[in-house]
Every structure is written in C-alpha cells, then in structure tokens.
Amino acid sequence: MSHFAIILPPLYSHIRSMEALALHLSGKGHRLTFIASPELITRDNPRISGCPSLPEAIAAAQQRFRDPAARTFFRIAGTLAGHTEALCRELPGLLKRLQVDGAIVDQMEPAGGLVCEYLGLPFVSAACALPVNREPDLPLPVMPFNYADDDTSRRLYAGSERVYDRLMQAHYRVINRYSRRFGLADRYRLDHCLSPLAQVAQGSVAFDFPRRALPDHFHYIGAFQSVDATPTPPRHPKPVVYATLGTLHGHHYSLMRTLARACHLAGVEVTISHCGGLDAAQVDGLYRNGAHRVESFVPQREVILQADMILCHAGYNTVLEGIAARRPLLVMPVAFDQPAVAARVTYHNLGRRVSRLATASTLAREITALLDDSHGVGNNLVQASQALREAGGAARAAAIAERALLSGRPVYRGTAQP
Known part of the structure; x- marks a missing residue:
C-alpha cells in the first residue's frame, strides 16, 4: 500500500x-x-x-x-x-x-x-x-x-x-x-x-x-468528522445551551462571562467549553455569573446532541456539527473566517448572528427568540443536515x-x- x-x-x-x-x-x-x-x-x-x-x-x-x-x-x-x-x-x-x-x-x-x-x-x-x-x-x-x-x-x-x-x-x-x-x-x-x-x-x-x-x-x-445520522431533540426541564469560542479564542474570559450572564437571564442552563484558555479563578467567575457547567474540553458532538441550541464563535467545525445535529445556532464571530461562516448561517436561516460586543441582555433576547423558532430555523436545519449527510x-x-x-x-x- x-x-x-x-x-x-x-x-x-x-x-x-x-x-x-x-x-x-x-x-x-x-x-x-x-x-x-x-x-x-x-x-x-x-x-x-x-x-x-x-x-x-x-x-x-x-x-x-x-x-x-x-x-x-x-x-x-x-x-x-x-x-x-x-x-x-x-x-x-x-x-x-x-x-x-x-x-x-x-x-x-x-x-x-x-x-x-x-x-x-x-x-x-x-x-x-x-x-x-x-x-x-x-x-x-x-x-x-x-x-x-x-x-x-x-x-x-x-x-x-x-x-x-x-x-x-x-x-x-x-x-x-x-x-x-x-x-x-x-x-x-x-x-x-x-x-x-x-x-x-x-x-x-x-x-x-x-x-x-x-x-x-x-x-x-x-464533514470530515462523523455526524450523527439520526439526531433527536433533547428532553430537559430547562433548555440547555452549549457555548464555546473554540481553541483560538478560549482565553476571552470577559466574553465568556457575558455568555454565562446572558444564559442566566434567559433562564437556560449553559455548558461552557473554554478549550484550556482559562485559569481556575476565571472558571469560578463563570460559575458565579450563571454557568451550569464549565470544562476545558468536552466530547463536543455528544454535548451538542444533548443541547437545545449552540452559542459559538462561528468556527466552521462547530457550525457543521451543529447543523448535522439540527441545533439552532447563535453565532458571534471573532476573527478569521468566522464572520464569513456566520454570514452563511444567516443567509440560509440556520440561526441568528450577534456582535461579540453585545450586552448580556441583548444576547438573552436572541437566545429566547432562537429557542422560540418563530422564523422556521428548525425546518431549514433538517434540510441542511440531510445535505451534509448525503x-x-x-x-x-x-x-x-x-x-x-x-x-x-x-x-x-x-x-x-x-
């Protein structure tokens, strides 16, 4: 060979x-x-x-x-x-x-x-x-x-x-x-x-x-990495959000703190992955601001399948995994090709885009609107997910x-x- x-x-x-x-x-x-x-x-x-x-x-x-x-x-x-x-x-x-x-x-x-x-x-x-x-x-x-x-x-x-x-x-x-x-x-x-x-x-x-x-x-x-063939909606007493800024931006503590506050205001539980970018004091700070679970790394595909939506930096792999799992995306791009990925998310109505400078209250409103799905995001995700698998x-x-x-x-x- x-x-x-x-x-x-x-x-x-x-x-x-x-x-x-x-x-x-x-x-x-x-x-x-x-x-x-x-x-x-x-x-x-x-x-x-x-x-x-x-x-x-x-x-x-x-x-x-x-x-x-x-x-x-x-x-x-x-x-x-x-x-x-x-x-x-x-x-x-x-x-x-x-x-x-x-x-x-x-x-x-x-x-x-x-x-x-x-x-x-x-x-x-x-x-x-x-x-x-x-x-x-x-x-x-x-x-x-x-x-x-x-x-x-x-x-x-x-x-x-x-x-x-x-x-x-x-x-x-x-x-x-x-x-x-x-x-x-x-x-x-x-x-x-x-x-x-x-x-x-x-x-x-x-x-x-x-x-x-x-x-x-x-x-x-x-997607190069395998995707779940039959994603099913999770069942939680409260909605669960998976939040990550990826390996390149996991050190942005102030931004993650805003994400934790926003999820607390929106009445949802949030799992945050910081990819090794934060120290112990900063992790404690996220818990104090409303985070439900904070980890350096998580088995991302499994966590996404257990979440009701994804809040992320519009990293390409994370977005593709979210689409494959039919999870609505709230994207806040930081750098590199992330703004372009976010533009495609909104072009195909697979989620919503928000500025990384947004306040916690603004983010909370976006989270609530996306979970309510008044714009048909769920139907679009079904079609986009099928296209990825095929x-x-x-x-x-x-x-x-x-x-x-x-x-x-x-x-x-x-x-x-x-």
Whole structure:
C-alpha cells in the first residue's frame, strides 16, 4: 500500500479534520505521515503518525503559528509567510527521505502544492475551512459580507479583495519566490496552488453562497468528522445551551462571562467549553455569573446532541456539527473566517448572528427568540443536515483522494463514491 504525507497548518481543528480523513485512508491499508510534531496527533493508529524527524525550521514555524499573538490581524500574514517559507525550504528533502507516494494538502498551506509540483508528486487539496477557491462576484471566505448579486455588492466584494491582497503581500511574496525557484508558472495566492487532480472540501452546496465556477474536480463532502445520522431533540426541564469560542479564542474570559450572564437571564442552563484558555479563578467567575457547567474540553458532538441550541464563535467545525445535529445556532464571530461562516448561517436561516460586543441582555433576547423558532430555523436545519449527510463525509473524501493519488488523473464530480 501507499505512503501519503499530510501537509497543513498546525491548527487544532484542521488537524482533527485531517485525522478523520487519515483514519479512512489507513483503513484501506495506506500509511499517513503528518508533517507536524508527533505530539499534535491524537490517533492511536500504527498507520497514522506525526513526523518523527521534523526539521527544526518547520518545528519553529509551527510553534510560532500556535502562539495567539502571532495570529493577530497585523501579524497573520508574516506568520503564514514564515510557515510557508520553512516548508518550501525543507519539504523537498523531507518528502524524499520519507519516501511518500503523494500528499494531501490543506488549502491553507500553499507550500504543499508548490513542493509536490516541483517533485512531480500527485497531491489532493483539502479545505477544512471555507474553500479559498475564488469566483467573480463572491466575497472572499475571510470577509463578513452577506451575499447579494447587485452592482453595489459586487463592487464591495471586488474592493475588499484588493484590500485583502495588499494586506497579504508578505505571504504572496514567499509563494511567488518559490514558484519561480521551483521552475513553476508564476503564482502568489492560495488559490493558485490547488490540486489539478481533486479538491475535497467540508460543507455542502446547501451551506455555501451560490457558486458558479468551481472546477469539475471540486467535491463538497459534508464533514470530515462523523455526524450523527439520526439526531433527536433533547428532553430537559430547562433548555440547555452549549457555548464555546473554540481553541483560538478560549482565553476571552470577559466574553465568556457575558455568555454565562446572558444564559442566566434567559433562564437556560449553559455548558461552557473554554478549550484550556482559562485559569481556575476565571472558571469560578463563570460559575458565579450563571454557568451550569464549565470544562476545558468536552466530547463536543455528544454535548451538542444533548443541547437545545449552540452559542459559538462561528468556527466552521462547530457550525457543521451543529447543523448535522439540527441545533439552532447563535453565532458571534471573532476573527478569521468566522464572520464569513456566520454570514452563511444567516443567509440560509440556520440561526441568528450577534456582535461579540453585545450586552448580556441583548444576547438573552436572541437566545429566547432562537429557542422560540418563530422564523422556521428548525425546518431549514433538517434540510441542511440531510445535505451534509448525503455528501458522504470522510469516507467519500478518502475514496476521492485515493483514486486521484493512485491514478494520477483528475477525479470529477459524481465519481469515486465510497
């Protein structure tokens, strides 16, 4: 069987998603090596591992990536550039030493595509977050705009795209420099570095804005991590809310305190997951402000199935898990692609959006309104949940990836069913 590398940014949600894909490929007999420190990999599987001889330059770049200060608005371009630079410099030799037969590359890390093209290795692109594939008249997946097709909206999307591209110049220069060094056609953006064989993406047509120009080898697969096939409504004396700000924002104590107060005002019980971001005194503060249960980490899918609704930062995996479980979403985006995910939640009427600066009383009113479901959110969730399940999940993504990597030929939509 084959040996595949998995190349990705060292982000918790991306690693967990790719592990789910790797698990299905390992079940087919393949070996998967993550180009990441072994301690980041949680699967206890002899065919899935981190890189035991990770070059120091890559390890240092990944350590910096995990620093919250390095992911702030004005530093993120430099952080991405440093990670891509280290991979472009070290990956050619590393992939040869590992003797891999191909790679699965996160869309957020262009070095994987550049190096694989340089070495002549087949690779598949995987979108753990919103796809970076660009289209005319669509907002970028990092922009907070709602979708519209009027001239004013199109001008807004185009203008914001120009601004974003200027902000990302540090990253673009690295991509362009190594594309030239590797003897490839000039490229500088993430979407210039995607696979010509197959692209798999979390989500579904039913959760994106209207797409008209995706390549024929692009496949929405639902969710990499398994979803409950028959979600049932919970039965509680009082409504239960699951609240989380994810691994990147779990340290925002003041915001979580507002969430706890809001749930107390709304008369609901709230389970809060802070993902290791708070100390003991802050956890006590959440209890004093009305939290029913506070944990560092919880088995998220199980907790979501026991909740009546979800209050979150619009992290992509959390939103997909909520949709799969048919739980209404109250989203308060903080950064990165979260505003764009929130825009899709409201576009498809799967929940409500509120500012992260909202007061506890405002949040309480939104919680009550969403639980009352006077706007038909529940019916929309049923349809969106079904679309996610029918997309095939990690099993279908693994079938597509395996076929593309072993054949070296494009895999088009409607083929490679699990």
